[in-house]
Amino acid sequence: MSTHERWQRANDEFLAMRLAWLRSRFEELIEARSRSNEATNNPASPVDSQRTVESSDARHDAELLPALQILGNRLGLSAFEQDVLLLCTAMELDPRLPNLCALAQNEASRPYPTFALALTLFDDPAWDAISPERPLRRLRLVEVNQPGATPLTAAALRADEKIVNYIKGL
Known part of the structure; x- marks a missing residue:
């Protein structure tokens, strides 16, 4: 198997694992909101869950670093910004995500x-990620669809x- 084929396989495995982690974050948040709404009718606080992918991230050697990590390293993305980018990318890869x-x-x-949603869904949310000066928006990694008077935090991200x-390895 060539180096590229090994990298593609490792990248695909990494993405599959991160998508599973993302779906579990959603399920935890939805369940927490459901319990919170039943008890107090207040929105849930951010989901408190360990980033289980961290240990698996360490398993990737330098030549097999997943594309998301390569992009994050090269562009100086924080862990939160990488999670936001994963969330937006996952919308194109997993048909369950819109629901x-x-x-x-x-x-x-x-x-x-x-x-x-990202500020609620992920650990260590960082407001500066929203800034037009940070890489997500400055480099147009994420597109913000903000029609009319829609607040920036409620605008659709893509x-x-x-x-x-690139993240998929194509």
């Missing part, structure tokens, strides 16, 4: 990721097609 986005936001009309292809 999970709507359920997690308790809003059927929002079957897409938003900064508000990963650029070239970035999705």
Whole structure:
């Protein structure tokens, strides 16, 4: 097996693992919101879950680093920014995500990721990731669809097609 084939396989395995982790984060958030709404009718606080992918991240040697990590390292993305980029990319890779986005936001009309969702979904949320000066927006890794008077935090997010292809290893 060639180095490229080994890298592609490792990248695919990494993405599959990260997508499973992302779906579990959604399920935890949806369950927490459901319990919270039943008990107090208040929104849930951020999901408190260990980033189980960390240990698997360490298993990848330098030549087999997944594309998402390569991109994160080269562009100086924080862990939170990489999670936001994963969330936006996952929308193109997993047909279950739009429904999970709507359920997690308790809003059927929002079957897409938003900064508000990311700030709730991921550990160590960082408001500066929203800034037009940070890489996600400055380098247009993520497109923000903000029609009319929609707040920035509620605007639909979408990963650029070239970035999705890069992360997928195409």
